[in-house]
Amino acid sequence: MPTTLEVVCTDDDCMLDMFELHYTYDMPEDVGVTDFTCPYCGGVDSLEAVEL
Numbered sequence: 001m002p003t004t005l006e007v008v009c010t011d012d013d014c015m016l017d018m019f020e021l022h023y024t025y026d027m028p029e030d031v032g033v034t035d036f037t038c039p040y041c042g043g044v045d046s047l048e049a050v051e052l
Helices: none
Strands: 003-007 018-022 047-049
Touching: none
Parallel strands: none
Antiparallel strands: 003 018, 003 047
16 A cells, blocks of 8 residues: 655644645655645645654
């Protein structure tokens, strides 16, 4: 099963709460939340992985 990464934007001005990234099998193993930007506010440093 491909990896799913739950991400939250912690920027107080951002209206996005949480989103999921669904990887394909071809995604490199070392890809993480720091490789993405918030799709709503464009923030980079405000993204954090949700630890379940």
